[in-house]
Amino acid sequence: MKIAAWRLPVMTFVALLLLWEGVVTLFDVPDYLVPSPLQIAVLIPARIGNLLGALLVTGGEALGGFLLSALVGVVIGLCFSVSSLIRRSFYPYVVLLQTIPIIAISPLILLWLGNGSLSVLFISFLISVPAVVVNTTQGLISVDSNLVNLFRMGDAGVPTMLFKLRLPNALPHIFVGLKIAAGASVVGALVGETFAGSSALGAGGLGYSAVYALSQLDTPYLFTLILTSSLLGLLFFLAVIIAERLTVGHWHESLLADHAD
Amino acid sequence: MGTVTEFRPQLKAVPSPHIPFLCIANLCKHYASGKSVLRDFSLSAAPGEFISVLGESGCGKSTLLKMIAGLSSTSTGSIRIDGRPPERARDIMSFVFQDPALLPWRTVARNVELALEFEGVPKRARAARVESVLKLVALDDVHNYRPRQLSGGMKMRVSIARALVTTPRLLLMDEPFGALDAMTRNRLNEELLALHARQKWTTLFVTHSITEAVFLSDRILLMGANPGGVLEEIAVDLPSPRTAALRSEPKFLDLVGQVSRALAAIHP
Numbered sequence: 001m002k003i004a005a006w007r008l009p010v011m012t013f014v015a016l017l018l019l020w021e022g023v024v025t026l027f028d029v030p031d032y033l034v035p036s037p038l039q040i041a042v043l044i045p046a047r048i049g050n051l052l053g054a055l056l057v058t059g060g061e062a063l064g065g066f067l068l069s070a071l072v073g074v075v076i077g078l079c080f081s082v083s084s085l086i087r088r089s090f091y092p093y094v095v096l097l098q099t100i101p102i103i104a105i106s107p108l109i110l111l112w113l114g115n116g117s118l119s120v121l122f123i124s125f126l127i128s129v130p131a132v133v134v135n136t137t138q139g140l141i142s143v144d145s146n147l148v149n150l151f152r153m154g155d156a157g158v159p160t161m162l163f164k165l166r167l168p169n170a171l172p173h174i175f176v177g178l179k180i181a182a183g184a185s186v187v188g189a190l191v192g193e194t195f196a197g198s199s200a201l202g203a204g205g206l207g208y209s210a211v212y213a214l215s216q217l218d219t220p221y222l223f224t225l226i227l228t229s230s231l232l233g234l235l236f237f238l239a240v241i242i243a244e245r246l247t248v249g250h251w252h253e254s255l256l257a258d259h260a261d
Numbered sequence: 262m263g264t265v266t267e268f269r270p271q272l273k274a275v276p277s278p279h280i281p282f283l284c285i286a287n288l289c290k291h292y293a294s295g296k297s298v299l300r301d302f303s304l305s306a307a308p309g310e311f312i313s314v315l316g317e318s319g320c321g322k323s324t325l326l327k328m329i330a331g332l333s334s335t336s337t338g339s340i341r342i343d344g345r346p347p348e349r350a351r352d353i354m355s356f357v358f359q360d361p362a363l364l365p366w367r368t369v370a371r372n373v374e375l376a377l378e379f380e381g382v383p384k385r386a387r388a389a390r391v392e393s394v395l396k397l398v399a400l401d402d403v404h405n406y407r408p409r410q411l412s413g414g415m416k417m418r419v420s421i422a423r424a425l426v427t428t429p430r431l432l433l434m435d436e437p438f439g440a441l442d443a444m445t446r447n448r449l450n451e452e453l454l455a456l457h458a459r460q461k462w463t464t465l466f467v468t469h470s471i472t473e474a475v476f477l478s479d480r481i482l483l484m485g486a487n488p489g490g491v492l493e494e495i496a497v498d499l500p501s502p503r504t505a506a507l508r509s510e511p512k513f514l515d516l517v518g519q520v521s522r523a524l525a526a527i528h529p
Contacts (some may be wrong), residue, residue, distance in 0.1 A: 151376075153354075156379060
């Protein structure tokens with residue numbers, strides 16, 4: 001059954017909401033602990049201004065972190081692909097960067113860049129850049145040897161090799177990195193805000209607001225912030241998927257469902 | 262006005278001391294480890310000759326082709342293509358690899374065009390040449406397809422079209438049809454011969470298939486391994502044009518038998 005594919009999850013979602021609403025009402029759970037879905041739903045239009053403001057702040061920081069990691073990540077990947085000496089010297093540190101808990105070094109970032117969006121953007125960047133570097137490098141160096149030989153037979157120079165072979169070949173890999181980075185940059189911005197966020201610009205971001213809402217035991221608002229954060233992550237991911245379809249969708253195998261065999 | 266008759270010495274085409282187009286002398290290849298891949302390989306090929314290289318895996322056939330193409334270094338010996346070393350003869354040779362080696366992001370026509378881009382042919386002049394070669398391999402109706410949409414045989418025809426669009430004088434083919442089913446393989450063999458009859462490039466064709474080698478070639482080199490080298494040469498004296506019907510003729514089958522026995526003697 002084809003319709004069931006999307007109907008089933010929707011039905012489970014509705015059922016869960018009903019169950020949630022029922023349990024909260026039946027057992028009279030206080031709303032600072034678990035608010036009811038209805039309460040949250042009502043709160044969204046009531047505080048839409050605050051939510052959008054927070055969304056813009058965090059979205060801006062995450063977008064900045066993401067774009068920076070895309071740019072820097074691809075450039076580092078290019079350097080790694082050109083020289084195996086550079087690659088062997090620095091690649092382990094990129095991998096190591098992934099294993100460093102950002103929380104541990106965040107006080108240092110705070111010390112250097114100060115409280116506010118710049119620190120948050122930088123944390124978002126640090127979390128998302130390794131995925132771009134690793135996947136870009138992989139894509140640039142894993143070119144079929146016969147294709148390399150074909151280009152050598154054509155006396156192709158380094159720029160031709162790069163722009164007509166290595167870079168297009170790497171695009172699907174780069175998008176894998178960008179998809180990971182899109183999610184990570186939002187997480188990075190939210191986490192960053194919990195200790196480096198400020199309301200200096202008039203409105204705090206989603207992460208900052210969440211910490212504040214928690215301190216006030218404003219749990220219903222906390223839930224709307226969680227929803228908005230999820231929406232932001234989803235938006236980022238969708239944007240990359242769309243960009244991927246537009247760029248490599250017409251030729252890359254994993255994106256072609258209706259191919260002739 | 263009177264006519265002035267003057268003496269013009271007639272320059273006759275000298276029955277030349279047979280200047281070979283492709284000349285390989287005492288070619289060796291060994292690795293730093295001392296392992297010898299190819300030993301003392303010599304070959305001279307006349308223009309337009311179709312030569313197959315037949316032998317088991319590891320006898321250095323592919324390495325030989327890569328050395329002729331200048332993609333792999335030679336240890337000792339010399340290779341001359343129309344008098345030039347491989348690195349300076351790339352404009353007159355094309356390579357067809359084991360797999361079609363197509364760029365998946367380019368259309369069929371743009372894949373073929375790549376070879377002309379390498380040659381620096383101006384953009385305006387490319388389209389006509391691409392279209393005419395695609396017509397030659399009967400792919401003109403799919404020129405806007407991506408490789409992903411083609412069958413294995415069609416992909417290989419694109420690969421051959423790309424090799425031929427630059428009108429090479431030497432075509433190096435490294436088991437191009439090895440991955441295809443027998444029927445597609447036979448059909449492509451026939452197509453290749455028809456194209457060869459028109460353009461008369463010199464071919465060095467590496468293969469595992471005895472029938473393929475007999476069907477296509479003027480000469481077959483049988484190679485042995487450890488280290489690789491030519492152990493026997495068999496001339497294929499079959500009439501041309503060769504068509505599919507030839508495969509069932511006694512003369513053809515005799516030759517296939519002869520080559521099989523020779524191979525069996527080499528690799529007991």
